[in-house]
Amino acid sequence: MAIQKSSAPTIIDVAERAGVSRATASRAMGGYGRIAAQTVEQVRRAAAELGYRPNEVARAMRQGRTRTIGLVIIADFTNAFFDRATKAIVDAAKSHGYQVLITNTDEDIAAERQAIETLIDKQVDGLIVVPSTAAVHDHLATVQKSGKPLVLFDRRVDGIVATTITTDDFSGTEAAVRHAYAMGHRRFGFLVAAAGNYGHSTERPAVMISSVEDRINGFMSGCADLGIKPKQQSWMFCEDNARDPEIAVAKLLDQPKAPTIILTTNNDMALVLLKTAGNRRLVIGKDISLITVDDSQWAAAMAPGITVVARPVEDLGSITVEKLLAEIDAPGQKAEKIVLPTELIARGSVANLVMYPENEPENY
Amino acid sequence: MAIQKSSAPTIIDVAERAGVSRATASRAMGGYGRIAAQTVEQVRRAAAELGYRPNEVARAMRQGRTRTIGLVIIADFTNAFFDRATKAIVDAAKSHGYQVLITNTDEDIAAERQAIETLIDKQVDGLIVVPSTAAVHDHLATVQKSGKPLVLFDRRVDGIVATTITTDDFSGTEAAVRHAYAMGHRRFGFLVAAAGNYGHSTERPAVMISSVEDRINGFMSGCADLGIKPKQQSWMFCEDNARDPEIAVAKLLDQPKAPTIILTTNNDMALVLLKTAGNRRLVIGKDISLITVDDSQWAAAMAPGITVVARPVEDLGSITVEKLLAEIDAPGQKAEKIVLPTELIARGSVANLVMYPENEPENY
DNA sequence: GAGATTTGCGAGAACGTTCTCACAAATCTT
DNA sequence: AAGATTTGTGAGAACGTTCTCGCAAATCTC
Numbered sequence: 001m002a003i004q005k006s007s008a009p010t011i012i013d014v015a016e017r018a019g020v021s022r023a024t025a026s027r028a029m030g031g032y033g034r035i036a037a038q039t040v041e042q043v044r045r046a047a048a049e050l051g052y053r054p055n056e057v058a059r060a061m062r063q064g065r066t067r068t069i070g071l072v073i074i075a076d077f078t079n080a081f082f083d084r085a086t087k088a089i090v091d092a093a094k095s096h097g098y099q100v101l102i103t104n105t106d107e108d109i110a111a112e113r114q115a116i117e118t119l120i121d122k123q124v125d126g127l128i129v130v131p132s133t134a135a136v137h138d139h140l141a142t143v144q145k146s147g148k149p150l151v152l153f154d155r156r157v158d159g160i161v162a163t164t165i166t167t168d169d170f171s172g173t174e175a176a177v178r179h180a181y182a183m184g185h186r187r188f189g190f191l192v193a194a195a196g197n198y199g200h201s202t203e204r205p206a207v208m209i210s211s212v213e214d215r216i217n218g219f220m221s222g223c224a225d226l227g228i229k230p231k232q233q234s235w236m237f238c239e240d241n242a243r244d245p246e247i248a249v250a251k252l253l254d255q256p257k258a259p260t261i262i263l264t265t266n267n268d269m270a271l272v273l274l275k276t277a278g279n280r281r282l283v284i285g286k287d288i289s290l291i292t293v294d295d296s297q298w299a300a301a302m303a304p305g306i307t308v309v310a311r312p313v314e315d316l317g318s319i320t321v322e323k324l325l326a327e328i329d330a331p332g333q334k335a336e337k338i339v340l341p342t343e344l345i346a347r348g349s350v351a352n353l354v355m356y357p358e359n360e361p362e363n364y
Numbered sequence: 365m366a367i368q369k370s371s372a373p374t375i376i377d378v379a380e381r382a383g384v385s386r387a388t389a390s391r392a393m394g395g396y397g398r399i400a401a402q403t404v405e406q407v408r409r410a411a412a413e414l415g416y417r418p419n420e421v422a423r424a425m426r427q428g429r430t431r432t433i434g435l436v437i438i439a440d441f442t443n444a445f446f447d448r449a450t451k452a453i454v455d456a457a458k459s460h461g462y463q464v465l466i467t468n469t470d471e472d473i474a475a476e477r478q479a480i481e482t483l484i485d486k487q488v489d490g491l492i493v494v495p496s497t498a499a500v501h502d503h504l505a506t507v508q509k510s511g512k513p514l515v516l517f518d519r520r521v522d523g524i525v526a527t528t529i530t531t532d533d534f535s536g537t538e539a540a541v542r543h544a545y546a547m548g549h550r551r552f553g554f555l556v557a558a559a560g561n562y563g564h565s566t567e568r569p570a571v572m573i574s575s576v577e578d579r580i581n582g583f584m585s586g587c588a589d590l591g592i593k594p595k596q597q598s599w600m601f602c603e604d605n606a607r608d609p610e611i612a613v614a615k616l617l618d619q620p621k622a623p624t625i626i627l628t629t630n631n632d633m634a635l636v637l638l639k640t641a642g643n644r645r646l647v648i649g650k651d652i653s654l655i656t657v658d659d660s661q662w663a664a665a666m667a668p669g670i671t672v673v674a675r676p677v678e679d680l681g682s683i684t685v686e687k688l689l690a691e692i693d694a695p696g697q698k699a700e701k702i703v704l705p706t707e708l709i710a711r712g713s714v715a716n717l718v719m720y721p722e723n724e725p726e727n728y
Numbered sequence: 729g730a731g732a733t734t735t736g737c738g739a740g741a742a743c744g745t746t747c748t749c750a751c752a753a754a755t756c757t758t
Numbered sequence: 759a760a761g762a763t764t765t766g767t768g769a770g771a772a773c774g775t776t777c778t779c780g781c782a783a784a785t786c787t788c
Contacts, residue, residue, distance in 0.1 A: 386776095387777080390774095394775095394776075422776090425773085
């Protein structure tokens, strides 16, 4: 009768049962160093009989790496973007033998700071961070000083030299403007989600998230190219909370010469517009048009479907992991700025106005 | 000039700088054992000067616990349910000083097995599992034999004695049937997502997920109570993939006496119905009615809003964490089956037919 | 003020692994 | 067949903590 051990078997138990030393048992299990094939067999059998599984914490301790990466992200459920990114990152990491420790920051810089500290304390081998703001980056510098590889996801931070994977939101938004123009739209509403205490206003806040900045610049560039004048544009900056977006949408719609199309920089805004339109008996794609960002099943399934600027989330996630692991395996890689293309998916939410001559730019 | 250490400072460096022993430094940092207040101060200062942060891996090694829990979940982006649950779990864990290692199984039992093994190897202090099927549970038994606390999330597994947190999907679906009946509906379609290779058929598959089982039973119970006869019910079981749901929806709609309302057991199915309805120029809430499961921003924002059976995801997540941590802190807790209530949120997707007498049950 | 208790601290083991080194046995050279 | 090399193994250190113990100094007790 085998004696019942209270806790899990260790390599020492395996070594004893196989009649070899700890070192040899470890070599046999780890498949490294010089060791006789027969011994490996013997140790493996002993391990199997005992149900031995190596203790990864002890291993991490000795080897100085945990095969774990830390992900500091914002959770946003309106928008499957970060959820899909999370999945892509988790899956990609797994396929390389890494696990992921996740922390959610809710766009809060203090939470981000704390999350990063905790993950470093837990000795993750590298960090993927979605920075909640471009304004603060001393904590990111601290990561780098600690020697941990760091990759920024979806948002650039100036002042930090780190590999950054983003999407081409500039061109994406430009394309959206162009599409709307081609469909005959001449009065544009632009609804910009701006984190920070801005309430809702037409005044552009100073510091923002790079992806949002890119969308703003893309919008301006598109308008400039097509000769869409400032008076044909209604901008609205709006905090992404429960109250302000409704007010912002109402302001856009209640203008004397209301826009025929509204572009939004995130799906919260788009959904508020949808809701408001529904309440006012305005039909999307007919009475009011909409283009938003990020494709989703609901955007595709609605009638009419919502025209979106889609981002390659899965690629974004897997490339991010690959870059991070490359830096982990061989520190000192050159920091890259990788920008993946966006794609305009035209659906029915943009009305075709080309037959209405009163919308021609001449009238402005 | 201080000598630049290549790697992070350890407790030994702190001890040296403070002029005390390793043990004393550790006591000062950890705030345990007998130690003079003045010494604590001295050590703290030395630690701060060096930027010392305790190595959590070493700590885990010594203490035999990692303050990390493992989450084995399925990622499902149609449906924010599991994403919101993930966030709730991550946040709740953090508030108790725990971090979360996440693995996604994609409903695959082999992936689930492997994920559990990996997480145990990583010495998580406990596991939260969304079992991909109720049919297999030897791997869950293995977890328990390992002595790791285990809590099941959202789905019951018979044959395993473990605390299980679920929602009352039975009553939720029953309430949905009752609501539809009250609105005058007498011909019910029931679209059931069934994992496994069932394609699309009216034949009920054998083994399923408990939440889906509950919905089926709730539907049957509701129909029985209200006297809705089998010929007034059209059932369709359907694999949740890219092809079959469309066929299943078409089959439901193409019947000679098509249902006036369709209940779906998940949002994939609901979105396919929405899409098909749109293509056929059927207006939701007028030509065809719909009730699905889980509230979401899009369900609320659409025009008309979608009537749903909502589940208290955040509570589900935080209670799950609390139960798991209770078991971690004091092993040997009694396994509980916790069932949280659901809530029917009535919106416009259910047409009011009470004025159409031809739909009265007499006609059947 | 002598014994009993409390206080504060250090030495060293322990957690489970891997890695370096040394060394004997086996095999290869010429 | 004697030296050189290769092969296989074990002893012991190391990773960075915490914890148990023991002991001296300080304080209490009557």
